[in-house]
Amino acid sequence: MAKKLYVGNISYQFTDEQLKQLFEEVGPVTSATIIMDKFSGRSKGFGFVEFEKDEDADAAIEKFNGQEVDGRALNVNVARPPKESNN
Secondary structure, X not given: OOOXXXXXXXXXXXXXXXXXXXXXXXXXXXXXXXXXXXXXXXXXXXXXXXXXXXXXXXXXXXXXOOOEEOOEEOEEEEOOOOOOOXX
């Protein structure tokens, strides 16, 4: 399975499509999703990008972590799997 990246500190006006286009500078993107607040419908300022190849994901971390986009320095790293609840 390809690597999924966490992308933080995204401009609140950024769209899924803009996120995908930005990261496609490195290689083919499987998915790009900005997380939205379910009550307000506005961006939470972070999202996830998944690449077809692990090498492209590594290159994206190298290229975009700390890079300024729309006046904000992006945080880019490998996404951690969600914690399982003990219910």
